[in-house]
Amino acid sequence: MIKHNKNSRLVHLVRHGEVDNPEGILYGRIPGFKLSERGHMMAQLAADHLADSGRKIGALYASPLLRAQQSAQPFAEKFGLEVNSAGALIEPKNKFEGMRTRGVRAALQDPAQWPKLWNPLLPSWGEPYARIARRATRFMDYALQEVEACQIPGDVVLVSHQAVIWVAHRKLNGLPLPHNPAKRRCELSSVTTFEKRYGRWREVAYVSPAQGLIVSGKDTGAV
Structure with a gap:
């Protein structure tokens, strides 16, 4: 159940x-x-x-x-909308792209790749967390302002990637x-919902509608 002011517009961050x-x-x-x-x-x-939530x-x-574009299509069909592409929602750039998550070519098992791990707080292997948080939250503001300025009824759905959604979650919750990327709470096709009240974002719900399929699914390749 989404706990929020029933008159508020919500922004739903959906993972592919x-x-x-x-x-x-x-x-x-x-x-x-x-x-x-x-x-x-x-x-x-x-x-x-x-x-189904109404x-x-x-x-x-x-x-x-x-x-992400494919994951947005069911929303487009269900709600009669066009999918607007947004570069601000793209997967972070990563120096391990193209490597494998397991086996002899696994990124973290190759000593030649270890120098990329010198600063996990930044992180040194990809786009800084601060930059991800900034572009994600700014786009949330932009998208909300657009529907309000155009007087478009309804919420906003942003289809993005695990790292983007999780970093936005941490930023807006003051964390x-x-x-640790292995401990992100952002499952495949999960929905993380935010409400903006008195000028501040607050998270009001997290659901995993595809939980039954995740048990047999494969969540590999995210960075």
């Missing part, structure tokens, strides 16, 4: 569904990584969840990467941005 990635590649911003068949089902469950969606934005 499972990616077709049998080789376990750290895909980052590499183009062409699409949803698996199960990933499409996960994305549909996320859209169904918001529709929320009206007035605007839909997604990262330009294929897996330190450095974290």
Whole structure:
């Protein structure tokens, strides 16, 4: 259940569904990584969840990467919207892109890659957490302002990636941005919901509509 002021507009940060990635590649911003068949089902469950909650969606934005665009399609069809591409929602750039998550070529098992790990607080292997937080939260502000300025009824859905959503969550909840990527609470096709009251964002809900599919799914390749 979403606990919020019933008259408020909400912004829902939705993670993409499972990616077709049998080789376990750290895909980052590499183009062409699409949803698996199960990933499409996960994305549909996320859209169904918001529709079943009774929320009206007035605007839909997604990262330009294929897996996010595909994950946004069920929302577009369910609510009769266009998918607006937003570079601010894209996966963070990462120096391990193209490497494997397991096996002899696994990034963290290759001593040649260890210098990239010199500062996990930044992090040194990719886009700084502070920059991710800034672009994500600024876009949340922008998207909300757009629907209000245009007097478009309904909430906003932003389809993005695990790192972007989790760093925004930490920033808006007053938590330190450095974290262990293996312990993010941001499952495939999860929905993290925010409300802005008195000029401040607050998180009002987190749900995992595709939980039943995640048990048998593969969540590899995120950076």
